Amino acid sequence: xxxxxxxxxxxxxxxxxxxxxxxxxxxxxxxxxxxxxxxxxxxxxxxxxxxxxxxxxxxxxxxxxxxxxxxxxxxxxxxxxxxxxxxxxxxxxxxxxxxxxxxxxxxxxxxxxxxxxxxxxxxxxxxxxxxxxxxxxxxxxxxxxxxxxxxxxxxxxxxxxxxxxxxxxxxxxxxxxxxxxxxxxxxxxxxxxxxxxxxxxxxxxxxxxxxxxxxxxxxxxxxxxxxxxxxxxxxxxxxxxxxxxxxxxxxxxxxxxxxxxxxxxxxxxxxxxxxxxxxxxxxxxxxxxxxxxxxxxxxxxxxxxxxxxxxxxxxxxxxxxxxxxxxxxxxxxxxxxxxxxxxxxxxxxxxxxxxxxxxxxxxxxxxxxxxxxxxxxxxxxxxxxxxxxxxxxxxxxxxxxxxxxxxxxxxxxxxxxxxxxxxxxxxxxxxxxxxxx
Ligand SMILES: [Fe+2]
Numbered sequence: 001x002x003x004x005x006x007x008x009x010x011x012x013x014x015x016x017x018x019x020x021x022x023x024x025x026x027x028x029x030x031x032x033x034x035x036x037x038x039x040x041x042x043x044x045x046x047x048x049x050x051x052x053x054x055x056x057x058x059x060x061x062x063x064x065x066x067x068x069x070x071x072x073x074x075x076x077x078x079x080x081x082x083x084x085x086x087x088x089x090x091x092x093x094x095x096x097x098x099x100x101x102x103x104x105x106x107x108x109x110x111x112x113x114x115x116x117x118x119x120x121x122x123x124x125x126x127x128x129x130x131x132x133x134x135x136x137x138x139x140x141x142x143x144x145x146x147x148x149x150x151x152x153x154x155x156x157x158x159x160x161x162x163x164x165x166x167x168x169x170x171x172x173x174x175x176x177x178x179x180x181x182x183x184x185x186x187x188x189x190x191x192x193x194x195x196x197x198x199x200x201x202x203x204x205x206x207x208x209x210x211x212x213x214x215x216x217x218x219x220x221x222x223x224x225x226x227x228x229x230x231x232x233x234x235x236x237x238x239x240x241x242x243x244x245x246x247x248x249x250x251x252x253x254x255x256x257x258x259x260x261x262x263x264x265x266x267x268x269x270x271x272x273x274x275x276x277x278x279x280x281x282x283x284x285x286x287x288x289x290x291x292x293x294x295x296x297x298x299x300x301x302x303x304x305x306x307x308x309x310x311x312x313x314x315x316x317x318x319x320x321x322x323x324x325x326x327x328x329x330x331x332x333x334x335x336x337x338x339x340x341x342x343x344x345x346x347x348x349x350x351x352x353x354x355x356x357x358x359x360x361x362x363x364x365x366x367x368x369x370x371x372x373x374x375x376x377x378x379x380x381x382x383x384x385x386x387x388x389x390x391x392x393x394x395x396x397x398x399x400x401x402x403x404x405x406x407x408x409x410x411x412x413x414x415x416x417x418x419x420x421x422x423x424x425x426x427x428x429x430x431x432x433x434x435x436x437x
Contacts, residue, residue, distance in 0.1 A: 038075065
C-alpha cells in the first residue's frame with residue numbers, strides 16, 4: 001500500500017496499522033464438556049433460580065440432544081424451556097417467531113440466560129433472539145441499510161452459551177448472525193460484538209449424530225475459513241483507524257491467526273475422511289471440532305475473501321448449503337486464482353494438506369494445494385464435483401452470478417489478496433463448474 005505521509009497533519013492519520021486485538025467468548029472443549037454446563041453458567045454469573053431458553057430445532061429434540069442438555073442445566077439447579085422452531089438458513093420471519101415466543105413466555109425482559117444448540121442456523125437464531133430481546137424492537141431495526149434501519153446494538157443482554165452440533169460454521173465464536181431475506185434473494189448479517197456469545201461449549205459427543213454428507217460439507221466450510229484466513233492481507237497492510245473501535249471485524253492475518261490456520265488445516269484435512277466414514281469415531285470428531293474452532297478463530301478474525309464472496313450469491317439463488325458451496329468454489333478461487341498472490345504461502349498450504357512437494361519450485365508446490373484439496377473432496381465421496389452438479393449451474397448463469405458477487409460482496413472482495421474484476425470472478429465461476437469429471 002502506498003501513501004504520502006507529507007499530506008497528513010495528524011501522525012495517526014494515514015499511518016499503517018500497528019495493533020491487532022482478538023475478542024473471544026469463553027471456550028470449553030472436549031468430551032464431557034456438556035456435563036460442565038452448570039459450572040459454565042455459574043462462571044457467567046447466572047443465579048441458581050434463573051430460567052433460561054434452549055434455542056434448537058426439531059431434529060435435535062428428536063435425537064435426544066436437546067433433552068440431554070436440558071437435563072444437565074436442570075440438574076445444576078436452573079429452569080429451562082426449549083424452543084425447537086429454528087429453521088435452516090433462517091429467514092428474518094423465522095427468527096421473529098422465536099423472539100415472539102420469548103416475549104410471550106417471559107415478557108419484554110426475556111429469559112435470564114440463553115443456550116443455542118445445533119448447527120450454525122440454530123446458533124444464529126439464538127444469537128439474534130437474545131440481541132433483539134435485550135435491545136428492543138425488531139430485527140430489521142438493526143439490519144444494515146437499505147434492507148433495515150442500521151441502528152447499533154448497544155446491549156449484549158443476559159449470558160448466551162452456544163453448543164455446536166456440527167464442526168464448521170464458527171458461529172459459536174463469531175460476532176455475526178446470518179439471516180435470509182426471502183423476497184430480496186439475499187442474506188443479511190447482523191454484525192456486532194454484542195451479538196457474540198459469552199461462551200462456547202464444544203463437546204464431540206454432540207456431533208456424532210451428524211450424517212456423512214453434512215459432516216463433509218461443514219468440514220469444507222471450516223477448511224475454507226482456515227485457508228482464506230491464512231491467505232488474506234496482513235493486518236498492517238490496512239491503515240490505522242483514529243478510533244480503535246473503527247478497526248474492521250475482518251482485520252487481516254497476524255502471527256496469532258496464522259498459528260490457528262496452520263493447525264486447523266492440518267487437523268481438518270487429516271481427520272475428515274475418518275469422521276465421514278465412521279461418525280462414531282470420537283477422536284476424529286473431537287479433532288474436527290477443534291479444527292473448525294481454530295479455523296474460525298483464524299478466518300473469522302483475519303477475514304474470508306473471494307471464495308466466501310462468491311458463495312453468498314450462489315447460496316441465495318440456489319439454496320445450496322453454505323459448506324458445499326465453499327467446497328466447490330475453493331479449488332478455482334482460493335487455491336486457483338489467488339495462488340499468484342503469494343506462491344510460497346500456498347506451497348505451505350499444500351504441505352499442511354498432506355501433499356508431497358519435495359523438490360518442487362514454490363509455484364508448482366502451490367498448485368499441489370488445489371490438487372490435494374480436490375483429492376480430499378473426491379475421497380469423502382459425498383460432495384458434488386462442481387457448481388454444475390451442485391445446483392445445475394450452466395454457462396448462461398455465470399454472468400449474473402459474477403455481477404451479483406461484485407455488486408453485493410465488496411466487503412469481502414476488498415480483503416482478497418489479489419485484485420478482482422467482474423471478468424475475473426466470472427472466469428473463476430466458469431472454472432468451478434467441474435472440478436473433476
Ligand atoms: Fe463460511
